[in-house]
Amino acid sequence: MLLLIPGPVQTRPEVRSAMAVDIAPWDRDFFPESIAIREKVRDVAGGLPDRHVALPLQGAGHFIVEAAIRTFVPAAAGKLLVVSNGAYADRMERLAREAGRDVAILRIPDTRGVTPGEVAAALAADSAVTHLGIVYSETGSGIVNDVVAVGEVVRAAGRRMIVDGVSAFGALPFDLKAQPEVDAMVFTSNKCIEGLPGMGFAVCPIERVEASAGNAASWSFDLSDVYATGRRAGFGSFRFTPPVQALHAFGVALDIFIAEGGQPARLARYCENCRILYEGCVKLGLVPYLDWKEQGPIIALFHQPKHPGFKLLEFVEALKRRGVLISNFHNTVEPTFRIGCIGHVGPDEIRFAVGAIRGALEDLGVRQKNAA
Numbered sequence: 001m002l003l004l005i006p007g008p009v010q011t012r013p014e015v016r017s018a019m020a021v022d023i024a025p026w027d028r029d030f031f032p033e034s035i036a037i038r039e040k041v042r043d044v045a046g047g048l049p050d051r052h053v054a055l056p057l058q059g060a061g062h063f064i065v066e067a068a069i070r071t072f073v074p075a076a077a078g079k080l081l082v083v084s085n086g087a088y089a090d091r092m093e094r095l096a097r098e099a100g101r102d103v104a105i106l107r108i109p110d111t112r113g114v115t116p117g118e119v120a121a122a123l124a125a126d127s128a129v130t131h132l133g134i135v136y137s138e139t140g141s142g143i144v145n146d147v148v149a150v151g152e153v154v155r156a157a158g159r160r161m162i163v164d165g166v167s168a169f170g171a172l173p174f175d176l177k178a179q180p181e182v183d184a185m186v187f188t189s190n191k192c193i194e195g196l197p198g199m200g201f202a203v204c205p206i207e208r209v210e211a212s213a214g215n216a217a218s219w220s221f222d223l224s225d226v227y228a229t230g231r232r233a234g235f236g237s238f239r240f241t242p243p244v245q246a247l248h249a250f251g252v253a254l255d256i257f258i259a260e261g262g263q264p265a266r267l268a269r270y271c272e273n274c275r276i277l278y279e280g281c282v283k284l285g286l287v288p289y290l291d292w293k294e295q296g297p298i299i300a301l302f303h304q305p306k307h308p309g310f311k312l313l314e315f316v317e318a319l320k321r322r323g324v325l326i327s328n329f330h331n332t333v334e335p336t337f338r339i340g341c342i343g344h345v346g347p348d349e350i351r352f353a354v355g356a357i358r359g360a361l362e363d364l365g366v367r368q369k370n371a372a
């Protein structure tokens, strides 16, 4: 089965088979491996050894996003402005509210990225805002927010930034040392690095982590405690049992990522995947959710055909019979279906998927067999 979902993504056999081992995470033999993974993650994020640190946290992407919010946005004097142009931004908002943080929303259509001018105006209008929360690649719609340009206005306004890079990290460029306004860039093991689910990471300036001790009001979600534990017990250690096989497999995936040419190579492959998918679906008469100029390389959405024969679940089942698995839900207001361009897939797989989409539309009677 070809998995075309925006995480967990299709992985390489050698990544999956790395899971088939027993490991004691607190065993001294595992420490060097765990430390090496953290250091490679820091380097991929553009962090510097003495200034930045990669902090791992067990669990899903939501957990690491919540941890970053709790750790860096002060409960009493902090306020998070969330750039809301999609479903994952809405999730960031909910995580912050349920953590008791003061939250404001900068609402933008989910069909385009936010402009630096919009962010600058919103920050100027609300001096209570301490942090901007932004989703780098909005997996809900496929748009990309320009984290570099937005970061510049955040820095100029003297505020801080938390970046949800869960579906971006490893594919879209990011350089932490060039963005001193960033408190945390967060991501997980199972998206663009093409590992298995189970681990989240936040890459942060050490100085900011140290200054945030006591903010989180949660032991589990306190990144400053993750850091303090590393200082005390060694950076290979974990406070609580990690999904150690997923971490081990992530290390394998990370080495493959680096050997393949890192972020530029991954971006090039995903861009090519996305272009073939977008153009192929347009040729089939499908209407993309985004204009090409707003289309990011991670996921592409298409409007559900208005034909009475089209039902999303039946379409997904028809595609599955043809060997392609896509999401059976959408999180846009308008009915769409979404196809991931990420994971261990290339142009051949995407061409195969376009053929399967054509076949599935025919199976449903939405498209005439042998139509142009």
Ligand SMILES: *Cc1c(COP(=O)(O)O)cnc(C)c1O
Residues within 6 Å of the ligand: 006, 007, 060, 061, 062, 063, 065, 088, 135, 137, 138, 139, 164, 165, 166, 167, 188
């Ligand atoms: C996948 C994703 C998440 C986290 O999802 P989990 O299901 O919690 O792992 C968060 N933000 C973005 C942008 C994502 O794509």
